[in-house]
Each structure stands twice: as C-alpha cells, then as structure tokens.
Amino acid sequence: MKIPSVLFMFLLLGLTAFAPPVKLTTTKLATGLSVGVPATFAPLPDDGIATKYPSPRKPLAVFSNPSGRVDFSVAVRPTTFESMDYGVLLKIYKSSIQRLYSKVEFLKEDIRTVKGRDFIYFEFVSTVTDGQRTNQLAPIKRYQAVQYAIQGQQLYVFTFVAPANEQAQWQPTAQAVMNAIALK
Template sequence: MKKIISLLAMVLAIQSFAQSYAKVEVGPEEDISLKIPTDFISMTDQDRMKRIYSSKVPLAQFANENQDVTLGVNYNIMRWTEKDTDLVYGFYKASVNNLFDEIEFIQDEIKEINGRKFIIFEFVSTVKNDNAFSGSRAAKNYTYIQYTSYNNQVLLFNFGCRARQMGTYQTIAKEIMNSIEIDD
C-alpha cells in the first residue's frame, strides 16, 4: 500500500510540473496554428525591437515572462516550392553555419510533420566576443528552427534560449514544433 501511495504521489508531483499549452493561430488568414506554453505572451513591438534585430515585422513573436526565451513565426519572400526542399536545405544549412563561431547540431534533417515537409535545425551555438574591453564572454544559445514552403515562400519557426536553459526548454521546443499545422 505504501508503494502505491508513493507512486501516486510521484505521478501527481510530475503532473504539477508538466507544461500546459494553448493553441494559437497566426498568419494573415490565421491558417497557421501551433501550441505554445500558457505562460508565453505575445511580445509588444517595443519588446520585439529590443530583442530581435530584423527590419521585418514577424507574423507572431512570443516570449516567456522574463523574455529570455522566445518563439517567432516569420516568413521570407524567397521563392520555394516543396520540390526544392533539398536545395533550400543546403542553402539554409550553410547560412546557419556562417552565423556562429561554433555550432553543435542536435538535429539536422528534413522531416514530415503533420503532412508537411520541414527543414529542421536544432543546435547549440557560440558567438565569441573578441573585444577584450567589453567585459562580456562568449554567448552560448540553444536554437530550434523549422522551415517549410508556404504559398511558394519560406515560413520559419524559431525557438531560442540560453544554452544553460536547454534542459528546461528542449522538450517544450520539440512539443511546439511538432504541433505546427498549416492549412493552405
């Protein structure tokens, strides 16, 4: 009986730490849906401009309460159809590799999710600071990016946090990315 009570207590404790999700719909016609953690909030334009350096306003940008974990949905006007996936994969892999001083891929593949082909890059990256007077060290980050063809353009999903937070957020990032559904 004590074993059963202990097991039940452990299951309840694990469930209390389980992440809860909410389904959100984004895009011009809200035809892109994904699950995000319920404690993530939509970033304001001001918050987004402080954290994300881009001239283009994303379709959606979310963050946790501390805004040190972000999830973005964006697009690129580069022409791409699903038959070009292998070619686009090589282009994006080279681009990702050139952005960082060091990169360690966890996932690097083309995979079908919910009936759609995605290019997936999951990695830990390092950007070194060569300025001896800045007082800051190298930045190490965990990133999970997925690209897919959408209306003959590139649709991308980007999850990011500090590498030290990876243990907390890697499973959550995978849950989000595997929940993506697109109606076109």
Template sequence: MQLLFIITCLFFKSLAIDLIPTQVTENISMPIPSGFRPMTDDEIVSKYFTTKRPLALYTDNSLMIDLGVNKSVTEWNEKDIEIMASFQKSNVFSLYDDVKIISEGSREVNGRKHVYMEFVSTVKPDEKSFRQDAPIQKYTLIQYVIVGRHALVFNFTCPSQLQSEWQTTSHQIMEGIHIKGKLK
C-alpha cells in the same frame, strides 16, 4: 510499488510545460507554452535587428525564451526544400562564432514536409572590449516549410543552460504546427 509509480508520474507531469493551441495567423496555428505572450514592438526592436517585422514573436516573462514565426516570398519550390535547407544551414553557420549541431533532418508535420536544424550557438565577446563578457550560448530549434511561393521559418531559442528543460517542449511545438490553405 504502485504508489512509487504514481508519485513518479505525478513528479514528471509537474515538470511538463503546458502547451495551448494558438491561432498565430489566419492560416497558421501551433501550440504555445502557457506562460508565453506576444512580444511588444519595443521588445522586438531591442532584441532583434530586422527590417521586416516577423509574423509573430512570443516570449516568456523573463524575455529569455523566444518563439518566432517568419514568412518570406521565395523562388524555392516545395520539392526543393532540402536544397533550401542546405543554404539556410550555411547562413546559420555565418551568423555565429561556433555552431554545434544536435540534430537535423526532415519530417512530415500535419501533411507538409518540414526541414529542421537543432543546435547550440556561441557568440564570443569582442576581444577589443574593455568589458570581460562571457560568450553567449543559445539552444535553437529552427524549422522551415515551403507553402506555395512562401517560406515559413519557425524558431525556438533559449539560453543553452535551459536546453534540457525546453528541448522536448520545443519539438512538441514544432510537431504541432498546422498550416491551412495558401498563404497570402
């Protein structure tokens, strides 16, 4: 019986994804999966439409799983984070053809209140296209925090078929975020 228990523990340990504590910026550190690396400028441009470069974007070697950190100046106050979250939720729903919420709420992470939303999004192909593409479905865990006059957004995204493999790890990443001092 003990042997079966040990084998089971070793099996599940082998499925676990190693997380490495990483200094993302001078003030932000978080655990990053060991196989991830910073995205190149060309990869960011080819994958994301953005006018402002994120603080950090990491990806796996297949470029299918991404972890990002963004910062923006905000008029929101730290005590208004729940209200800000409702606006952000509206933005998420406007970006996709369909959004299925898995969970949402607030939690304290290393002394700061964060709000999060976990969902599966669907983008349908263009009906007028001559190509017969399948809908694109992605699993996302997005987390917000307000620090002084800045809003930080942390997001983890992968294809929805990898959700069961990455869901626990995405939560471990978000729960391991450390922010020290004021942001510049």
C-alpha cells in the same frame, strides 16, 4: 556502491518518461497557420518585437516566457524556392546558420513531416564569441530549434531560442512547439 552507467541511463530515461506533458495553447496567427505556444508564454507587443528583433522585416509574432529569456518566434519571408527544393535548402540553411555564429553544434538536422506537411528542421547550440581583443566578453551560448516551411511563395521560419545552460529544461518544450505547428 557504484551504479553502472547503463543502469543509470535507463533510470534517467524512466524518470523523464513520466515528466508531465508540455501544456500548449493553440494560437491562430494567420489564415491556415496556427501554432502551439507554451501556456506561460505571452505575445510581445510590436514595440517589444522592434526592440528585441530590430529588422526591416519584423517577425509575424514573438512569444516570450515570463523572464523574457526564452522566445518562440514566427517569421514570413518571400521566396522563389518550392517545397521540392528542401534537400538543397537544408544544405543552404545549414551553411547560413554556421556563418551566423562563431561555433555551432548541430544536434539534429533533417526534413521531417509534421501534421502532413514537410519542414526543414535544425536543432543546435550556437556560440557567439567576442572577436575584438580589447573587450573580451563572455561567449553567448543558446539552444535553438528552427523549422522552415514553404507555402506558395512564402517561407515560414519558426524559431525557439533558450539559454544553452537551460537546454535540458527547454528542449522538450521546443520539440512540442515545433510538433504543434499547423500550416495548411
């Protein structure tokens, strides 16, 4: 007996509607900034951040799942833009994301409001391929949710990254984390 695809979709949606809610722990990172972090995630120490995210400007905080394959990070950078520039910044950041990776499949991109604050939001699957012909490495694919906000002269960047083959597992968590950000 074949199940029509529409019926199958309703069945799948019905089953996922009863999935347990994501458990987040509220963590205060700075004055006026708190985030929801999955209960099983742990903060990376400074040396772990330096190893995993080598940069002259290290993230404000990084939280990883027990396997270390999934991260939620918060970075702060100076900016001369203002929140009224979000429409232009959406296009600029989308272009920047496309330049960072070999291929990008955008799932969502918009300006949205979370807890009374506007954010620029992207959800996508990125692919990095080895451009050298001598060493053909397997492509690296990642599911990512990125949210940007401007507060004063600071740009806050919230990033959730997971392996693309685990997107179905981590997408609800990424969305819950992004919806739990409180920036005053």
